Amino acid sequence: MSASANARLGEQIWQKMPKINAEFFTLTYGAMVVQLMRDLEDVQLVNEKLEKMGHSIGCRLIDEFLAKSGINNCNEFAETADVIAKVAFKMFLGVSVEVASWNDEKTSCSLLVYDNPLTDFVELPPNINLYYSNVLCGVIRGALEMVQLRVECYFVRDTLRGDDVNEIRLELKEHIKDEMAEEYR
Ligand code: MYR
Numbered sequence: 084m085s086a087s088a089n090a091r092l093g094e095q096i097w098q099k100m101p102k103i104n105a106e107f108f109t110l111t112y113g114a115m116v117v118q119l120m121r122d123l124e125d126v127q128l129v130n131e132k133l134e135k136m137g138h139s140i141g142c143r144l145i146d147e148f149l150a151k152s153g154i155n156n157c158n159e160f161a162e163t164a165d166v167i168a169k170v171a172f173k174m175f176l177g178v179s180v181e182v183a184s185w186n187d188e189k190t191s192c193s194l195l196v197y198d199n200p201l202t203d204f205v206e207l208p209p210n211i212n213l214y215y216s217n218v219l220c221g222v223i224r225g226a227l228e229m230v231q232l233r234v235e236c237y238f239v240r241d242t243l244r245g246d247d248v249n250e251i252r253l254e255l256k257e258h259i260k261d262e263m264a265e266e267y268r
Pocket of ligand 1: 154
């Protein structure tokens with residue numbers, strides 16, 4: 084199987100088989116990252132690719148999340164962040180995440196991921212600029228886009244790079260106008 088077909092397979096497994104064994108999933112994700120490193124030969128491109136893959140996963144995942152959680156409309160961004168941290172991470176990765184470091188406007192916060200199952204068994208070579216779990220940022224961005232929230236989402240601390248915690252910064256940029264809904268108003 085070609086390198087890119089392997090990478091595609093990893094993505095498909097993630098999208099279509101959310102209940103697969105966690106260890107197998109973690110190892111599959113790792114194999115996919117390694118393959119992307121080989122194929123793209125540029126760490127920055129790999130970071131971007133992981134984020135984009137996450138985005139397309141997030142766009143699909145949101146329906147399942149809303150259906151299973153029964154959550155529909157968060158009034159405040161703070162509520163949305165809490166739902167991501169406490170419900171979504173739990174549902175999809177089995178871990179709970181802390182929300183911290185809000186800005187005064189309550190449009191930007193950090194998600195502190197103390198235990199990231201994606202990085203079990205993983206060690207990075209020193210001085211590599213890889214955001215190994217960048218797929219998570221894409222998943223969050225894609226899922227929120229589907230509920231009309233445009234966000235920027237990026238890693239600021241990463242235990243694989245020697246930090247004491249994984250910190251994902253989440254910034255609300257815009258409430259996307261729902262043109263269909265506007266038309267029927
Ligand atoms: C709303 O504001 O209407 C509901 C917002 C729900 C947002 C849920 C986003 C799910 C993000 C999935 C992250 C998964 C990480 C493993």
